[in-house]
Amino acid sequence: MVFNSMTDALVACDKDRLIVMVKTALEQGESADDILNHGLIAGMEVVGDRMESGDMFIPEVLMAAQAMTECVEILKPLLEETGGNHAAAVVIGTVKGDLHDIGKNLVAMMMESAGFVVHDIGVDIPAETFIAAIKEKNAKIVCLSALLTTTMPAMKQTIDAISESGIRDQVKILVGGAPVTQAFAETIGADGFAADAGSAAKLAKSFIQ
Amino acid sequence: MNKIEKIYQHALNILSEVGIKLKHLEVLNILDENGIQIDEETAFFTPEQVAYWISKAPGSFTLYARNPAYNIVIGNQHRHFMAGYGCAAIYDKEGTARDSLLSDYICFARLVHQCSHFSINGGILAQPNDVPAEISHLIMTYTAMMTSDKCLMGIPGNEDQVTQIMEMAALLFGGRSVLEKTPRILTMVSTISPLLIDEMDLSTILISARYNQPMIMSPASTAGTTGPIDLAGNLALSTAEAMAAIVIAQIIRPGVPVVFGLQSNVANLRTGNISVGSPAYSLQKKAVCELARYLKLPSRSGGATTDSAVISPQAGYESMLSLMAAYQNGVNLIIHSAGILNSYAAMSYEKFMMDLELMDMIMQYEDGFEVNDDTLNLELIKSVGPGGHFLGAADTMRKCRSHSRQPRIGVRENFGRRPPLEKYFKNIDKGLEQMLREYKQPDMPSDILRHLNDFMAGQGIPAPVLEQLNHLTCNLEDF
Numbered sequence A: 001m002v003f004n005s006m007t008d009a010l011v012a013c014d015k016d017r018l019i020v021m022v023k024t025a026l027e028q029g030e031s032a033d034d035i036l037n038h039g040l041i042a043g044m045e046v047v048g049d050r051m052e053s054g055d056m057f058i059p060e061v062l063m064a065a066q067a068m069t070e071c072v073e074i075l076k077p078l079l080e081e082t083g084g085n086h087a088a089a090v091v092i093g094t095v096k097g098d099l100h101d102i103g104k105n106l107v108a109m110m111m112e113s114a115g116f117v118v119h120d121i122g123v124d125i126p127a128e129t130f131i132a133a134i135k136e137k138n139a140k141i142v143c144l145s146a147l148l149t150t151t152m153p154a155m156k157q158t159i160d161a162i163s164e165s166g167i168r169d170q171v172k173i174l175v176g177g178a179p180v181t182q183a184f185a186e187t188i189g190a191d192g193f194a195a196d197a198g199s200a201a202k203l204a205k206s207f208i209q
Numbered sequence B: 001m002n003k004i005e006k007i008y009q010h011a012l013n014i015l016s017e018v019g020i021k022l023k024h025l026e027v028l029n030i031l032d033e034n035g036i037q038i039d040e041e042t043a044f045f046t047p048e049q050v051a052y053w054i055s056k057a058p059g060s061f062t063l064y065a066r067n068p069a070y071n072i073v074i075g076n077q078h079r080h081f082m083a084g085y086g087c088a089a090i091y092d093k094e095g096t097a098r099d100s101l102l103s104d105y106i107c108f109a110r111l112v113h114q115c116s117h118f119s120i121n122g123g124i125l126a127q128p129n130d131v132p133a134e135i136s137h138l139i140m141t142y143t144a145m146m147t148s149d150k151c152l153m154g155i156p157g158n159e160d161q162v163t164q165i166m167e168m169a170a171l172l173f174g175g176r177s178v179l180e181k182t183p184r185i186l187t188m189v190s191t192i193s194p195l196l197i198d199e200m201d202l203s204t205i206l207i208s209a210r211y212n213q214p215m216i217m218s219p220a221s222t223a224g225t226t227g228p229i230d231l232a233g234n235l236a237l238s239t240a241e242a243m244a245a246i247v248i249a250q251i252i253r254p255g256v257p258v259v260f261g262l263q264s265n266v267a268n269l270r271t272g273n274i275s276v277g278s279p280a281y282s283l284q285k286k287a288v289c290e291l292a293r294y295l296k297l298p299s300r301s302g303g304a305t306t307d308s309a310v311i312s313p314q315a316g317y318e319s320m321l322s323l324m325a326a327y328q329n330g331v332n333l334i335i336h337s338a339g340i341l342n343s344y345a346a347m348s349y350e351k352f353m354m355d356l357e358l359m360d361m362i363m364q365y366e367d368g369f370e371v372n373d374d375t376l377n378l379e380l381i382k383s384v385g386p387g388g389h390f391l392g393a394a395d396t397m398r399k400c401r402s403h404s405r406q407p408r409i410g411v412r413e414n415f416g417r418r419p420p421l422e423k424y425f426k427n428i429d430k431g432l433e434q435m436l437r438e439y440k441q442p443d444m445p446s447d448i449l450r451h452l453n454d455f456m457a458g459q460g461i462p463a464p465v466l467e468q469l470n471h472l473t474c475n476l477e478d479f
C-alpha cells in the first residue's frame, strides 16, 4: 500500500511528499531494503515506462530521479548497516572524439534510478580512462555512447583495449547512441545495445540478475 | 528597448558575466594579448570589446566560384538555398536507414550542381562511411571541386585538416595570395552549447581566418536541453556564442567575412531530441534575421526541416513552414534546404526532390504578379463578354505554358485508377533520373588537376583511388 503511493508520488514528481512517506515507512518498521526495492525502484520503473511511452516528459523524469536520489540518501546509512543491497557499479561515458552528452546523461539517470551506482566520467573519454574507472570503481557494467559515425570506431577500440587489459570478463559492455545498431554492437563485441534510456536500464538489470 | 535590443543586451551580459569556455591554448593566448580577460579556459568579453570587434566584420561579401556565373553576394537582401549538411545516413522511401557512402556524396554533389536553386556545392553533403574518417575531408573536398564549379563549402576539422582544405582551395584558385584576397570557401563552425567552443571548431576559426576565408558561426543551443526553455533566453545564449566566435575570428584576422548563423532549436522534451519541424523553431529564425540586421551581419538558418523520418504529410507541411519562414524573413543563407529528414539525422533523395518543389513554389509566390494595361486587358474581357469563357481566347493560348506553371513532381491529374502516391513517387524517380542523366562534369584545367592530384598523392591518397573517384558514376538503380 505505502509502496504504491510512493510510486504515485514519484510519478507526480512530488519530492516533499515522497520524503515524508519514506520517513513514515521507516518509523512504521519497514526495512530500508524494502523501501528502496519495492517503493522507489519499483516506482522508477513505472516512471521509465511512462518516459518510453511519452506520457512523462524528460524534465519530469529528471525531477522524479532527483526526488529518488534524496530518498536514497536518507536510506543509505541504514542500507549499509544491514549490509544489504550491494548495488552494482556502472561506468558511463561518451567515447573519444565525441562531445554529445544529452543521450548519455539520460541513460545515466535511468541507470541510477534502476538502483545502480553510476559513475558518469563525461565526454571525449579515451579507452585508458574507461579502463582506469572500471578498475577503480570495480564496475560490473560499462556504457559507451557515440553519436557520430566518425567516433563509432572508438567504441570498438575501447572494447578491444578493455579486452587487452584483461578485465573483459569482469564487465558487461553496453553501447548506444543514434547511429549505433544491434548489428554494429554485435560486430564490435559488445554485450548489448539499447535504443533508448529506459531499455538501457532494463537491459543492464537483466545482466545483473 | 525593443525585443531584439533586449536579447542583444542579455547576450552581452552573458559574455561579460558568465564568459565562454575555449578549449584552445593558442586562441586563449591570442585573446589574452588583445586585452580579453581570461580566467583559466574561460574568456570574458566586455560589451565594448564585442561591439568593437564585430564592427570590423563586413556587412556583406561576395563568395567567388570557379565559374564566375555562380558568384554570389552573401548579405543584404540576397537569399541563397543550400542542400542538407552533415548526415551520415540515407533513408529510402519507406524510411529505412542505411549508411551513406561516397557514391551518395557524388550523387548529391551532381544534383546540387544541376539545380539552379543552388550556387554553393560541397561541404558534408553526406558523410562517406566507406572512406576512413581521417581522410574523408580530403576526399569530399576533392570530389566537390571535381564535380562542380559552383561556390564551395568547406569542412571543419583540426588545424592540419582545415589547412589541407585551404591549400586545396589555393591550388584551385591560383595560389594562397589570391585566395587570401577573395572569399572562396565557406566553412561552418559549431559551438557546444551552453557556452563552450571545442578545440576542433577553434582550430577551424584559426585556420580559416588566417586564410581570410569566410565562416558561418552556428551555435545550435536547444531550448530546454542545451539552452533555456524560453525562446528569448535561448536566442540570447546562441547570440552570445556566435558573437564570441565572431570576435575571436576578427581578432585573428580583422575583416574576415563571417555569417551570424544561429541555428537555435527547440527540444522535444518527451525524448530530449531536437525538434525542427516545430513553429517554435521557425519563430526563432525570424529573430535570427532581425538580430543579424541589428548587428549588420549576414544571416544563416535552417531550411526545409522536419522531424518526420519519412516522406509524409508531416514532412511536407513542416518543411514548408520552415523553408517559407526562412525565405520570407530574408535569411541570407538557408542551409538544409533540400534532402534532410528526421531532425537532421538523415538525407533522402526523395525528400531532396520534394524540397526542390518547395523552393520552386516559394520563389513563384515571391515573384508576385504585375498589374498593368496588358495584364488587366479590357479588350480581352470585352471580346469574351458576359457568359463566355477565356479558355479559347488567343491571349490564354499564348500564355498557357508560361502562366500555368506545372509542378516538378506534384500530381494534379487525379483521374484514372492509379493510386495518387504511386504517381507522385514515380515523378520523383523520373526527376532524379533526369537530373543525373543530364549532368555534365565542368572542365577542370589540366594544370590545376595535376596540382590537385599531386597534392592528394602527397597526403597519401593513391592515384588509382583518384582515378576511380573520377569515374564513379551514380546510378540510382545501384542503391
Ligand code: B12
Pocket: A097, A098, A099, A100, A101, A102, A103, A104, A106, A107, A142, A143, A144, A145, A146, A147, A148, A149, A150, A174, A175, A176, A177, A178, A179, A193, A194, A195, A196, A197, A198, A200, B085, B086, B087, B088, B127, B156, B188, B189, B190, B191, B192, B193, B201, B220, B226, B271, B272, B273, B274, B342, B343, B344, B345, B346
Ligand atoms: C544536439 C546535437 C549536437 C549538439 C550536442 C550537444 C550536447 N551537449 O550533446 C552540438 C551542437 C554540440 C553538436 C555538435 C556536433 N554535431 Co551533432 N547533433 C545533435 C543532434 C541534433 C541531436 C543529438 C541528441 O542529443 N539527441 C537526443 C538524445 C536524447 O538522443 P541520443 O543521443 O540518440 O540518445 C538516446 C539513444 O541513442 C540512447 N543512447 C545514447 N547513448 C547511449 C549509450 C548506451 C550504452 C545505450 C545503451 C543507449 C544510449 O539513449 C538515449 C536516450 O533515449 C544530432 C541529430 C539527431 N537528431 O540525432 C546531431 C548529429 C549527431 N551531430 C552531427 C554532427 C556532424 C556534429 C558536429 C561534427 C557538427 C560540427 N560540424 O561541428 C559536432 C561534433 C562535436 C563532437 N566532437 O562531438 C551529425 C552526425 C553525423 C555523423 N557523421 O555521424 C548529426 C546526425 C546531425 C547532422 N546531420 O549533422 N551536435
